[in-house]
Amino acid sequence: MSDFSERDRELLAKFGMTERDERMAESETEPDGLTGRVHYGLHLDQPDEEMISVSIRVPKSTLDELTETARRYHISRSEYMRRKLAAPVG
Known part of the structure; x- marks a missing residue:
């Protein structure tokens, strides 16, 4: 039912x-094909490792798409990008 x-x-x-x-x-x-398995605090898996900020240039349309997708998942754009970078390829 x-x-x-x-x-x-x-x-x-x-x-x-x-x-x-x-x-x-x-x-x-x-896993769901977009973000994969959710791991809260994924970027903090290595708490003793120094965190570094990275700046990249992307087209505005790409940034808008990342922002919109992150909103749909109710997470920050930064968190969404960390998850995409950490996702296994394949």
């Missing part, structure tokens, strides 16, 4: 998502 209301299903359909998509997006253990 589904624990989604009719309103939940309407909202999911509005964004082209299924109930399975929603469960995957909310899961903190199931």
Whole structure:
């Protein structure tokens, strides 16, 4: 039996998502193709290592896309970029 209301299903359909998509997006253990497995504080895995700031130049459209994607995940743009850089390739 589904624990989604009719309103939940309407909202999911509005964004082209299924109930399975929603469960995957909310899961903190199931990889989801965009951010992979969520590891809070991923950038702090090595607390004794010095943290360094890096500045890069990207087109405004790329920055806008990174910002929008981070907002959808309710995380900062910096955190989203750290997760993308730490994600395994393949």
